Amino acid sequence: MFDPKTRITIAGAGSIGCHAGGCLALAGRNVTFLGRERIVSRLTSVGLTIRDLDGSERHAAPESFSATSDAGTALRDTDVVLVAVKSGATAEAAELIARHGRDGAVVVSLQNGVGNKEVLRERLAGRFTVVAGMVPFNVVPDLAGRNPPAFHRATEGTILVGAEAPGLATLLDVAGLPASEARDMDAVLWGKLLVNLNNALNALSGRPLAEELADRRWRVLLADQMAEALAAMNAAGVRPAKIGRLRPSVLPMLLKLPDFLFRRVARQMLAVDPAARSSMWEDLQNCRPTEIDEFQGTVVALAEKHGFSAPANRAVMAAIRQAETEAKGSPNLDPAALRPARR
Numbered sequence: 270m271f272d273p274k275t276r277i278t279i280a281g282a283g284s285i286g287c288h289a290g291g292c293l294a295l296a297g298r299n300v301t302f303l304g305r306e307r308i309v310s311r312l313t314s315v316g317l318t319i320r321d322l323d324g325s326e327r328h329a330a331p332e333s334f335s336a337t338s339d340a341g342t343a344l345r346d347t348d349v350v351l352v353a354v355k356s357g358a359t360a361e362a363a364e365l366i367a368r369h370g371r372d373g374a375v376v377v378s379l380q381n382g383v384g385n386k387e388v389l390r391e392r393l394a395g396r397f398t399v400v401a402g403m404v405p406f407n408v409v410p411d412l413a414g415r416n417p418p419a420f421h422r423a424t425e426g427t428i429l430v431g432a433e434a435p436g437l438a439t440l441l442d443v444a445g446l447p448a449s450e451a452r453d454m455d456a457v458l459w460g461k462l463l464v465n466l467n468n469a470l471n472a473l474s475g476r477p478l479a480e481e482l483a484d485r486r487w488r489v490l491l492a493d494q495m496a497e498a499l500a501a502m503n504a505a506g507v508r509p510a511k512i513g514r515l516r517p518s519v520l521p522m523l524l525k526l527p528d529f530l531f532r533r534v535a536r537q538m539l540a541v542d543p544a545a546r547s548s549m550w551e552d553l554q555n556c557r558p559t560e561i562d563e564f565q566g567t568v569v570a571l572a573e574k575h576g577f578s579a580p581a582n583r584a585v586m587a588a589i590r591q592a593e594t595e596a597k598g599s600p601n602l603d604p605a606a607l608r609p610a611r612r
């Protein structure tokens with residue numbers, strides 16, 4: 270269905286978009302970035318650097334891809350659109366694809382959250398094939414200075430995509446960007462949602478992921494949120510898939526282990542680049558809206574629908590809302606500030 274000339278547009282030239290697009294361009298794929306002018310001007314003048322898990326670097330020269338802030342130019346003739354905007358911008362991206370995209374193109378959500386593919390499908394079904402995707406790894410952007418912007422993969426994992434577009438995973442599976450097909454993407458996205466409950470804690474802590482997760486006080490808060498989420502999912506008949514090596518049902522218990530035991534049992538969870546932070550931390554630092562409604566908000570709504578409350582998730586939501594309103598970046602909270610009233 271696809272060949273090396275297949276035109277791929279990256280809708281949203283941010284951390285995930287630039288990392289994925291950079292790896293694809295380096296593998297010789299036909300890539301166009303659709304992004305804001307502030308990044309497009311840098312991409313077209315100096316290109317970008319892809320830094321892999323082991324620190325090795327590759328430079329994608331500006332000649333190896335196209336980049337534009339004009340949606341018509343980026344979407345008109347494209348075959349595959351990789352949607353890599355934050356969840357709050359999905360409806361607008363869908364609108365642009367509907368207006369400028371070519372009938373029959375494949376649209377892939379590479380976003381976190383269980384609802385983005387539905388937002389895309391609502392607007393695009395019938396004319397486009399919408400496919401859910403899941404990026405398990407963290408990408409750290411390095412945009413400072415005059416060097417090419419760099420995008421560093423900070424954790425391991427394989428991108429999963431749905432099976433609706435045969436050959437899609439093979440098209441995307443290039444050096445630095447492992448990708449494969451998954452049969453039950455709903456389960457995968459619910460599994461990733463559990464992991465993403467840490468995004469807000471990380472953003473509120475102001476600490477790198479490795480440091481935060483090594484501290485039991487933060488892990489207990491995460492365990493409480495996950496336990497609420499698992500109960501809500503169970504009541505709704507949702508079976509979250511395993512992301513990484515550990516079964517979702519054991520996560521709350523495991524997270525509560527003392528630090529020395531956790532370090533031994535959950536080595537993979539702590540195998541994070543020391544610089545890595547959650548994408549929600551990036552949002553707070555840059556005074557952008559976060560994805561809290563798509564993460565903790567989804568859990569609270571599902572719990573309430575099934576007749577119980579989710580106080581741990583609520584408390585974290587409230588703290589993120591406050592930080593968004595204050596617009597001063599991470600509040601660098603102490604974990605004690607996040608205990609819900611009932612504890």
Ligand SMILES: NC(=O)C1=CN([C@@H]2O[C@H](COP(=O)(O)OP(=O)(O)OC[C@H]3O[C@@H](n4cnc5c(N)ncnc54)[C@H](OP(=O)(O)O)[C@@H]3O)[C@@H](O)[C@H]2O)C=CC1
Pocket residue numbers: 280281282283284285286303304305353354355356358361362365379380381382404405406407408409547548557560
């Ligand atoms: N960062 C990470 O490590 C990971 C992120 N994810 C998920 O991937 C998704 C993308 O995250 P991430 O890459 O961090 O997000 P970023 O905010 O880094 O990138 C999104 C980019 O898209 C731009 N954008 C939004 N709308 C448009 C538009 N209409 N036209 C052109 N550009 C647009 C944004 O600009 P502006 O800000 O000006 O709107 C921003 O530059 C999220 O759902 C996230 O949860 C998943 C795994 C890991």
Ligand SMILES: CC(C)(CO)C(=O)C(=O)O
Pocket residue numbers: 381404405406407408424464465467468546547548549
């Ligand atoms: C850190 C990671 C990989 C998991 O929470 C992530 O999905 C994000 O930063 O958005």
